[in-house]
Amino acid sequence: MNLIGRDILLPLPAPLAFLKVLLVASFLIHIVFVNIMLGGVFFGVLYRIVGRYKRDIFYDRFAREIVMTTTVTKSMAVVLGVAPLLSISLAYTKFFYAANGITAPYWISVPLIVITAFLLLYLYKFGWDTLGKRFWVHLSIGIAACTILFFIPFIFLTNINLMLYPDTWEKVSGFWSAITLPNVLPRYFHFITATLAITGFFSFFLFKYRGRRSSLSGNLKVSVTPDVRFYLRASKLGILWALVATLAQAIFGLINFFTLPDVAYSWHVTLLVLIALVIAGLVSFFLFQEYHSENSRYGLPIFLLITVLILIMGTMRHVVRENALGLPKQVLAENTEYYKTQLARFKEELPVVEGRPVTGKDLFVTYCNTCHAFDKKAIGPPVSYMREKYGTDKNKMEEFIENPVKVNPEYPEMPKLELPEEDIRKIIEYIYNP
Amino acid sequence: MDFPIFQLPFLGNRLLIAIVGIIHVLISHGCAIGGSLLVVWLEHRFIKTGDRRLNDLAYRILRVLIILTTTLGALTGVGIWFTTTIVSPYGIGSLLRIFFWAWAIEWVIFIIELILFLLYYFTWYRLEPHKHIKIGIAYIVFSYWTMIIIMGILGAMLTPGRWLISHRFWDGYLNATFLPQLASRTPMAVMLSCGFGLLISAFLRIDKDIRNYFHRLMGKWLIFSTIVFVISSLFYYRSLPAIPEVVKSIAFNTKSYEKYLAMSKLLIPAAGVFLCLAGFILFYFGSKIQRWTLLFPFLIMVVMVGQYERVREFVRKPYIIYNYMYSNGILVAEESFLSKKGILEVADWVKWHGSKEPSKEELGHRVFRVECSTCHTYQGVNGISRKTRGWSEETIFNFISSYKHTHPYMPPFVGTPEECKALALFLYNRGEGK
Numbered sequence: 001m002n003l004i005g006r007d008i009l010l011p012l013p014a015p016l017a018f019l020k021v022l023l024v025a026s027f028l029i030h031i032v033f034v035n036i037m038l039g040g041v042f043f044g045v046l047y048r049i050v051g052r053y054k055r056d057i058f059y060d061r062f063a064r065e066i067v068m069t070t071t072v073t074k075s076m077a078v079v080l081g082v083a084p085l086l087s088i089s090l091a092y093t094k095f096f097y098a099a100n101g102i103t104a105p106y107w108i109s110v111p112l113i114v115i116t117a118f119l120l121l122y123l124y125k126f127g128w129d130t131l132g133k134r135f136w137v138h139l140s141i142g143i144a145a146c147t148i149l150f151f152i153p154f155i156f157l158t159n160i161n162l163m164l165y166p167d168t169w170e171k172v173s174g175f176w177s178a179i180t181l182p183n184v185l186p187r188y189f190h191f192i193t194a195t196l197a198i199t200g201f202f203s204f205f206l207f208k209y210r211g212r213r214s215s216l217s218g219n220l221k222v223s224v225t226p227d228v229r230f231y232l233r234a235s236k237l238g239i240l241w242a243l244v245a246t247l248a249q250a251i252f253g254l255i256n257f258f259t260l261p262d263v264a265y266s267w268h269v270t271l272l273v274l275i276a277l278v279i280a281g282l283v284s285f286f287l288f289q290e291y292h293s294e295n296s297r298y299g300l301p302i303f304l305l306i307t308v309l310i311l312i313m314g315t316m317r318h319v320v321r322e323n324a325l326g327l328p329k330q331v332l333a334e335n336t337e338y339y340k341t342q343l344a345r346f347k348e349e350l351p352v353v354e355g356r357p358v359t360g361k362d363l364f365v366t367y368c369n370t371c372h373a374f375d376k377k378a379i380g381p382p383v384s385y386m387r388e389k390y391g392t393d394k395n396k397m398e399e400f401i402e403n404p405v406k407v408n409p410e411y412p413e414m415p416k417l418e419l420p421e422e423d424i425r426k427i428i429e430y431i432y433n434p
Numbered sequence: 435m436d437f438p439i440f441q442l443p444f445l446g447n448r449l450l451i452a453i454v455g456i457i458h459v460l461i462s463h464g465c466a467i468g469g470s471l472l473v474v475w476l477e478h479r480f481i482k483t484g485d486r487r488l489n490d491l492a493y494r495i496l497r498v499l500i501i502l503t504t505t506l507g508a509l510t511g512v513g514i515w516f517t518t519t520i521v522s523p524y525g526i527g528s529l530l531r532i533f534f535w536a537w538a539i540e541w542v543i544f545i546i547e548l549i550l551f552l553l554y555y556f557t558w559y560r561l562e563p564h565k566h567i568k569i570g571i572a573y574i575v576f577s578y579w580t581m582i583i584i585m586g587i588l589g590a591m592l593t594p595g596r597w598l599i600s601h602r603f604w605d606g607y608l609n610a611t612f613l614p615q616l617a618s619r620t621p622m623a624v625m626l627s628c629g630f631g632l633l634i635s636a637f638l639r640i641d642k643d644i645r646n647y648f649h650r651l652m653g654k655w656l657i658f659s660t661i662v663f664v665i666s667s668l669f670y671y672r673s674l675p676a677i678p679e680v681v682k683s684i685a686f687n688t689k690s691y692e693k694y695l696a697m698s699k700l701l702i703p704a705a706g707v708f709l710c711l712a713g714f715i716l717f718y719f720g721s722k723i724q725r726w727t728l729l730f731p732f733l734i735m736v737v738m739v740g741q742y743e744r745v746r747e748f749v750r751k752p753y754i755i756y757n758y759m760y761s762n763g764i765l766v767a768e769e770s771f772l773s774k775k776g777i778l779e780v781a782d783w784v785k786w787h788g789s790k791e792p793s794k795e796e797l798g799h800r801v802f803r804v805e806c807s808t809c810h811t812y813q814g815v816n817g818i819s820r821k822t823r824g825w826s827e828e829t830i831f832n833f834i835s836s837y838k839h840t841h842p843y844m845p846p847f848v849g850t851p852e853e854c855k856a857l858a859l860f861l862y863n864r865g866e867g868k
Contacts, residue, residue: 005436013534101438111513
């Protein structure tokens, strides 16, 4: 752990515990929006294709309605990401910044990549009717946006994983080698299944809500309007995704768990994994029931259970982070303390602050030697040249030093010295009688 | 210095931050703050006159603004965190510790702003206009509020004042440039909204008499806001830190600093005159103006804002946080300590993947990467190979050892004489036509 070094010397602006709670809580809200946004784009592209091949208007409408929600979700995802970004920067400054530094070109490109993806996404959304006539053009814009958006989590996951293992920093050469560290890929797939599950839940709740609204506002004599039928089917499709992805997530969650490096492991993690599996089982059960029931009845328990599940996952990641960084944090604290004492001791032992130079020679060395040597060209002309130029006219030389102008094209312009006259005279004396 | 070092080839790190920052200023000032004012004003005129075409125009402008702010605007805002984390981890890490609470509050306000923005957009044509406009007014208030918050932080980087001694939040936040900067950025936002408004309208198909009205409106706004902006920015310039008296006695008020301010003081009023002229033309000729010429005010504004921000950055030299931290992340308080101990002793990351027994030149290169690469590239923007043209190794050595007295806008060289020699050798070998 040679590269840990020392921390920033200013104190934290808030209690560490507060920052950690803020980090975990704000991150979870952020990531839910990220999930819904990513999944929304994915469904928006997938069902556009499905709709075309199955020649079923349902899918195209499903794709369209879900992709339109990304106008809100993507903006919320970005804004809500600021709080976790700032709190992780404070609570784990050294580790987070170092990891970002190792993958710098990729980390720096994140905003640019996201801008590109978002602009493509706007084009996809707003071009649904106009560009839609050219199906493949429109679709490839969607696919491009989707592909870019699904690449971005790699950068975040790689860095967030890399920061936990400072002993690997020396070996890792950059982004692509950091991505191959254990646990990055399992985490990515775990994240993707979570995205599909959460978007499944989201579609379920969204279309259930829209269905209820349209059945309330619709014509009461006709009990089932086409709208209501669409929303019922759409919410069922959401449940199906949620169910399948929750089961897949349990599998990837386990792979994720087993590939966890030893330093990150403690019995708390096992316990949390077990609880999470039980809850995932319960969620799946309710989803299954909901899928087969005529009237929707399980919305509330499903909502509460996934909220708990998300909280458990966030807590688990935090426990893993604290485990892995236990020793590195100690090293960091020791290094910082050592550096501070050294700095303080140096200040104590520092001799009385050197006064300003007094003699002509010292003044020359301080202010002139930067650019002028005695008998050869440096940045400016040599002193011998000045003596020749001004001869005995010391006043002329003084005037020039006070207000230098560009004379010789060979040399750069001399900076204006704001020295007291007395000092300038001393320097001139020294120039003539070194 | 104690983090992985990133060097953006050719453009350099400095320019990277500048590009991200200026795009963000243009969009956040022009589209969010000024833009909200413009759109709400158009809606207000619609309510007064009952002309639906004004309502449509406002909505169409808002739609472009929403695309710009949620992609370029939001992501460059976050992008500043991403880039500064890499380019200046000590700087941004320290600022975050000082101003965390300001950013935390800004974040909350920003979320409300975004929600109001989306609400304003999605309820257009759906709510009663006089109710709908209230959302717009709330949106103006919140977007301006975020600006008020961020101004304290920007100002503190220039004029930290009593914070340097007390390290207390409010001492830093309520600093000398806080109000002057806010007062000059407010009309700047209105001015930029004219730039964006005209630019957007150039791409829209609008009825002739509505276009006529819009051009005349923008003409009025442009004249008024430009005049206020130019005057208030001159006041703001007067509040900027002059080279403090203490430093003056040992340093020189370099010419380039003066030239810079003088040039900028000229450029902004000159651009202001042009914009006022454009305003008069818009006002008198209305819809008779060719659409493509509407691009020019915007282009002029980009130059103007670029220069405005450049001055702010330049005045701060050689610091990130005035009098506390140099732009390469070295603390003023560490300077003499590290010169004694050696900079390479505390910069572990430059050894990352480097040779175990580095040559003298390699050591010099490491010093360069730690101390100089924040601002200098090798051969690109502000490249060192041209700066030392024609200088001998000894000249370079003399220059580095004492430039802090003659070139105070550069952070002083920090390191042992051996490190200075190594750096001189490196610079000499990299120099053009040595």
